[in-house]
Every structure is written in structure tokens, then in C-alpha cells.
Amino acid sequence: MCPSxxxxxxxxxxxxxxxxAWGELAAAIVVAAVSFAGLVFVAxxxxxxxxxxxxxxxxxxxxxxxVLSAVAISAMVLLVPGQSTALLGxxxxxxxxxxxxxxxxxxxxxxxxxxPAFRTKRVQxxxxxxxxxxxxAVGGLSLLLGFGGGLYWLVPGWIAGVLxxxxxxxxxxxEVKR
Numbered sequence: 503m504c505p506s507x508x509x510x511x512x513x514x515x516x517x518x519x520x521x522x523a524w525g526e527l528a529a530a531i532v533v534a535a536v537s538f539a540g541l542v543f544v545a546x547x548x549x550x551x552x553x554x555x556x557x558x559x560x561x562x563x564x565x566x567x568x569v570l571s572a573v574a575i576s577a578m579v580l581l582v583p584g585q586s587t588a589l590l591g592x593x594x595x596x597x598x599x600x601x602x603x604x605x606x607x608x609x610x611x612x613x614x615x616x617x618p619a620f621r622t623k624r625v626q627x628x629x630x631x632x633x634x635x636x637x638x639a640v641g642g643l644s645l646l647l648g649f650g651g652g653l654y655w656l657v658p659g660w661i662a663g664v665l666x667x668x669x670x671x672x673x674x675x676x677e678v679k680r
Contacts, residue, residue, distance in 0.1 A: 518652030519587050519645060521580050528577040531660050535574035538667035542566045545674035552678040558612030559678060562627065565608045566670025569634055572601040573663035576638050576656060591645030594656070598639025605631045634663035 517523050546553060546563050553559045579585075579593045609628035616624050637659030644650035 518654050519648070521582075521585070521587075521590060521653070524580055524653055524656075527657075528580040531577040532574050532581075534664060535570045535577065535660075535667070538664060538671065539567055539570040539574070541671045542570065542667060542674065545671045549674060549678050553674060556678060557617065558615035558624065559674075561608040561612040561615070562670065563674055565605055565612075565631055566667055566674075568604050568608070569601065569631055569663050569670075570667040572597060572638065573634060573660050573667075577660065580653070580656070587645055587648075591642045591652075594642025595639050595646060596642070598635045598637070598642055598659075601635030601638065602632055605635055630669070631666050634659045634666060637662060 521528075542563065553563055576594060576597055579590060579597070582590075606628065609624065609631065613621055613624040613628070637655050641651070641653060641655030641659060644655055645652045
């Protein structure tokens with residue numbers, strides 16, 4: 503087998519804690535998350551009167567922007583050159599915890615402002631929007647502890663965050679009109 507046809511392999515344990523190996527993906531995630539955040543802002547501007555008039559929807563709109571911003575920020579901190587794994591882990595843990603706190607706070611406000619018939623939906627939304635923060639926090643904790651998947655936790659966290667943003671934009675563009 504010639505050298506160029508052999509697949510490149512790296513030790514997964516080394517990759518789970520090596521920010522340099524994740525640079526291209528992190529840069530792509532920053533662009534995607536910021537683009538989707540822009541879509542949420544466009545959706546908000548198109549239907550602003552309805553969003554404000556419906557109980558709790560403005561909090562859900564803010565939640566979508568915060569989740570997408572946290573996805574972008576978590577990818578940005580991964581791109582900082584030369585920082586230690588421990589510092590990166592701490593940054594991700596704090597960011598994930600802050601995201602969880604923000605989503606639960608906004609979910610609570612939205613729940614209280616929502617008619618009782620729709621509160622089950624608000625609980626489902628709260629659980630869905632909590633996933634990115636939870637996964638980013640677990641990734642940070644894993645980096646700090648030195649085992650358990652490290653940066654690999656960010657991938658499903660980023661995917662979940664982008665899905666939260668897409669669903670949020672859909673709700674703000676279409677569902678508020680129903």
C-alpha cells in the first residue's frame with residue numbers, strides 16, 4: 503500500500519483533547535451558527551408584532567439567539583491558539599452552564615406567560631433547548647477530568663444547537679402565523 507493511499511489515523515484519546523485538530527470544524531461551526539442567528543433575527547423582524555403579542559414567544563426567540571451564540575462562542579474558544587486543555591475545559595464548562603441557566607430562565611418566563619393549554623409544549627421546548635448547553639458543559643468537564651470523550655461532546659452539542667436555531671426560526675416565521 504503506497505503511503506498516500508493509507509488513511510491517516512490519530513489516536514482518539516489524543517484528538518479528544520487536541521484543539522488544533524478541531525480548527526477547521528470549529529471555524530465552519532462559527533460561520534453556520536452566526537448565519538442561523540441572522541436567520542432568527544430576520545424571522546423576528548418579519549413577525550415582530552405577533553411575536554410580542556403571543557405570551558412567552560419573545561423569550562423563546564431570545565433563547566434561539568442565545569443558543570446559536572453559545573454554539574458560535576464555544577467554537578471560537580476552541581480556536582484560541584496556545585491555550586491549555588484545562589483552560590479550554592473550564593471555558594466550555596462555564597459556557598455550557600451559563601447556556602443551561604439562560605435557557606432554563608427564559609423557559610421559565612415563557613412557561614409562566616403561556617396559557618395553561620400550551621404549557622406542556624413549553625416544557626418540551628425547554629428540554630430540547632437544554633441539550634446544547636448540557637453537551638458543551640459535559641465536553642468541558644470531560645476535558646478537565648482528562649477522560650470521557652473531551653471535544654467529541656461538542657459535535658452533538660453543536661448539531662443540537664443548530665437544530666434549536668432552525669426550529670426556532672421556523673416557529674418565528676411560520677408557526678406564529680397559525
